[in-house]
Amino acid sequence: MQQKVIFVCLGNICRSPLAKALFEKHLHEKGVSAEFLADSAGTSGNHAGEKADSRTLLNARQNGLIFSHTAKKFTLEHLQTYDMVVVMDRSNERNVKSLSDNIQLHNKVHLMRNWDTEGPGEDVPDPWYGGSEGFEEVFQILNRSTSALLRELLIR
Ligand code: 4NP
Numbered sequence: 124m125q126q127k128v129i130f131v132c133l134g135n136i137c138r139s140p141l142a143k144a145l146f147e148k149h150l151h152e153k154g155v156s157a158e159f160l161a162d163s164a165g166t167s168g169n170h171a172g173e174k175a176d177s178r179t180l181l182n183a184r185q186n187g188l189i190f191s192h193t194a195k196k197f198t199l200e201h202l203q204t205y206d207m208v209v210v211m212d213r214s215n216e217r218n219v220k221s222l223s224d225n226i227q228l229h230n231k232v233h234l235m236r237n238w239d240t241e242g243p244g245e246d247v248p249d250p251w252y253g254g255s256e257g258f259e260e261v262f263q264i265l266n267r268s269t270s271a272l273l274r275e276l277l278i279r
Contacts, residue, residue: 126276127160129201130235131219132211135165135194136176138247138261139211141183142235144190145262146269155277162205166218168196178250182258186266199223208232209272212246238271239264 130142143163150156165171174180175192183190199222202208208231210216220229236245247264250257 125158125160126207127205128162128207128209128272128276129197129205130161130163130209130211131166131197131215132163132247133165133167133215133249134170134176134251135163135167135196136170136173136192137179137250137258138265139163139165140175140190140192140194141179141262142209142211142247142265142269144183144188144192145265146273147190148188149270149273153273153277155273159276162201163192164195164197164201166197166215170194171196176251178255178258179261182255182262186262197222202228202231206231207276209235211235212249235268235272236264238275239268240271241267 130139132139140163143161146161150159171194173194202222208219210219210232216232219232235247236242250261
């Protein structure tokens with residue numbers, strides 16, 4: 124059975140689409156793509172239907188990663204269907220958990236940086252209002268966090 128993982132941020136145009144693309148890159152490199160289903164969504168539907176933010180795409184391309192994406196809103200159905208819901212920050216965590224009061228569903232929700240040895244348990248900063256260095260910082264955080272997440276899922 125595939126392990127189903129969904130990455131969640133606010134707008135689903137900066138952090139979570141990149142997290143999904145990096146996770147899929149690690150899957151591909153380890154030859155385990157068939158064992159996983161990855162997706163991403165945003166707790167706000169404000170950017171639904173849009174492509175990823177141009178600054179995210181530019182930074183990813185500068186790091187050798189090209190991906191396509193269409194933003195969508197995270198729903199209760201995602202929380203029910205996916206095995207693991209990986210949120211970028213505490214605000215995303217609150218918004219996701221507010222969709223249900225079921226503890227078993229809440230237990231699927233994890234902070235992305237729980238897997239970041241260089242800032243365990245911190246929020247992935249929202250790069251939206253900052254400069255290009257914020258997008259590079261997010262890329263580095265997500266690259267190492269998604270890699271560590273996959274290593275853990277592969278030994279479960
Ligand atoms: P994301 O970034 O949650 O990483 O996709 C943001 C995108 C849009 C906005 C905020 C953060 N916004 O305010 O529209």
